[in-house]
Amino acid sequence: MFRLAHISDVHLGPMPRLSVAQLASKRITGYVNWHRNRRKHLFGNTLENVLGGMRQAMPDHVAITGDLVNLATRTEIEAAGLWLETHFDPHKTTVVPGNHDAYVPGALKRATATWRPWLQSDTPAPDGSLFPSYRKRGPVALIGCSTANATLPFMATGDFSRKQAKAAGRLLEQAKKDGLYRVVLIHHPPVRGAAPVHKRMRGIGRFAKMLKQHGAELVLHGHTHLDTLHYLKGCDGPVPVVGIASASQGPGGRKPLAGFNLFEIDGEPGNWQTLHRRMQLGGEGPGMVENEAGVIALEESL
Structure with a gap:
């Protein structure tokens, strides 16, 4: 059995001091939003407790679906790199970027x-591109897609391009031929209506067409800070699309408490079994509890 853990929307804090030049951009809106809203709930030792609970679950691999930082300053990007280095073995952890990691032009390149x-594939792409990425771990193929791009103020949209869809489709097809369980990692939810218009993913239809043609066993995303489960049509049946609360969401907010998804993957091609456990902070103390509403056998859900 292969155990895959999933967290997202880390939004590492605290917010660094920003210069006037740094604030003379879209960052001013994010800076105000942080101080008015996010800093009230993305705080304390919440993230530390989530990581502690995840370590106790002893996953074989961890997927992080974006938004490691807030305003993508150089200081934040470097701090996130140190955080990754401290807590996560690159061989056992796959990251895809989110919109906050590409908050302003040039930030995504630095991140x-x-x-x-x-982020990188097991074998680098001939053209040097990072996405879609491809990593094989045991019986699992992890295919990482990037929707991250700099946007205008008050916008948090993502873009799943035609080029990336074609390349990811080829990887899905190859993984299927190799008899692997295919997991697609993406930041924005590739589901219509899952995010408001100003936060949606452009290319949702393109993503759906890719899945319908090539299939997948599981899609993981972040962005909404919600514990969600949707389904998209795949060539071999419905594909579960699973979201997760922010890994830093403390108590008292409108969004669900922080937690992580845990998937126990077993079986063989044509007969995969996937048990999904949604682990969440208990609200009191550092311990994690299993949210019973989230315990589902994905292959038996419809």
Whole structure:
């Protein structure tokens, strides 16, 4: 059995001091939003407790689906690199970026350069592109897609391009031929209506067409800070699409408490079994509890 853990939307704090020049951009809106809202609930030792609970679950691999930082300053990007280095073995952890990691022009390039060991494919692409990434771990193929791009103020959209869809489709097809369990990692939810218009993913139809043609066993995303489960049509049946609360969400907010997804994957091609356990902070104390509503055998859900 292969155990895959999933966290997202880490939003590492605290917010660094920003210069006037740094604030003279879209960052000013994010800076105000942080101080008015996010810092009230993304605080304390919440993230530390989530990581502690995840370590106790002893996953074989960890997927992190974006938004490691808040405003993508150089200081934040470097701090996130140190955080990854401290807590996660690059061979046992796969990261894809989110919109906050590409908050302003140039930020995504710096972030991917700093976090490259956790992003890159087992075999680098001939053209040097990072995404889609492809990693084989045991019976599992992890295919990482990037929707991260800099956007205008008050926008948090993502983009799943035609080029990336074609390349990811080829990887899904190859993984299927190799008899692997295929997991697609992406930041924005590739489901219509799952995010407001100003936070949606452009290319949802393209993603759906890719899955319908090539299939997958599981799609993991973040962005909404919600514990969700949707399904998309795949060539061999419905594909579960699973979201997760922010890994730093403390008590008292409108969004669900922080936690992690844990998937226990077993079986063989054509007969995969997947048990999903949604682990969440208990609200009192550092311990994690299993959210019974989230315990589902994905292959028996419809």
